Amino acid sequence: MAETAPAALHDWTRVDAGIWHNFHVQWIAEINKELNGGLLPEPYYSLAEPQGGFTVEEGDDGSDEDDEPRRFEADLLALHDVGGAPPGGGGAALLDRPPNVRLTAPIGAGPLPRQISVRHGSDDRVVALIELVSPGNRDGAGKIESFCDKVVAAIRGGVHVLLIDLFPTTPLLPTGMHGAVVGRFGGQYDPPAGEPLTCAAYRAAGAATTTFVEPLAVGARPPTMPLFLTRKQYVELPLADGYAAAFAPMPAKYRRVLEESR
Secondary structure, eight states: OOOSSOOOOOOGGGSOHHHHHHHHHHHHHHHHHHIIIIISOTTEEEEEOTTOOEEEEEOOOSSSSOOOOEEEOOSEEEEEOTTSOOOOSOSEETTTSOOOOSEEEEOOOOOOSSOEEEEOTTSOEEEEEEEEOOHHHHSSHHHHHHHHHHHHHHHHTTOEEEEEEOSOOOSSOTTHHHHHHHHHTTOOOOOOTTOOEEEEEEEOOGGGOEEEEEEEOTTOOOOEEEEESSSSEEEEEEOHHHHHHHHTTSOHHHHHHHHTTO
8 A cells, every 4th residue: 555645643623523534434444455455364354344343242140230242333343264274374473572662551451250252243253343533432421431331341352452542632531542441440541741642452361451552642653553363463553554545535625624733
């Protein structure tokens, strides 16, 4: 994928949510093409699913709690083809080459109190999800709670997550969406001064769950982030080229407004 222009993050608060949504759809498509274009080793593949999602089922532990499956939408899912060959040697090994991000911290999801399974309609196994935080996810305490519910449910179900939040902190999200997610596990995240935007990769591993975080500012180049496929293997997902390609068809009037922010 060739860059159409130097990639640098814009201030997306300068345009309304509909303009972000248009870009969001384009960027998810670019990421999906990159993953399925050779970045994911067989038998893994990805699906862009703005109207789809995954189901979390909690096993019956004898309690009176509601065991009804919970369904969540997802921007993009990485799946393992259960009918395919065993995973090959693609991707990087965590112990051999730690992800090249600035901040790494354990969040300790803890032992699972109940049996949790994460399913997709194809019957293939969900191994990871990618979420681009939108203004609608941040619009009120209820929306924030629902978004965090989805990420936490995925992590507790053993699904790795890559979260991309290109919006600044707010009174409702004083540490950003990543800070809100980490807080669910009893952790804490304070964005560095002047870098309120965040890309965070979550390696789901029970009590050993770990985050790999790249703090960002408007004008920074989109980073390369780890997307974990197993507890020990990840692929390096470069975000810059896809960002630039998704921005290329932006209408000129909005391009001018956004480029003034860099």
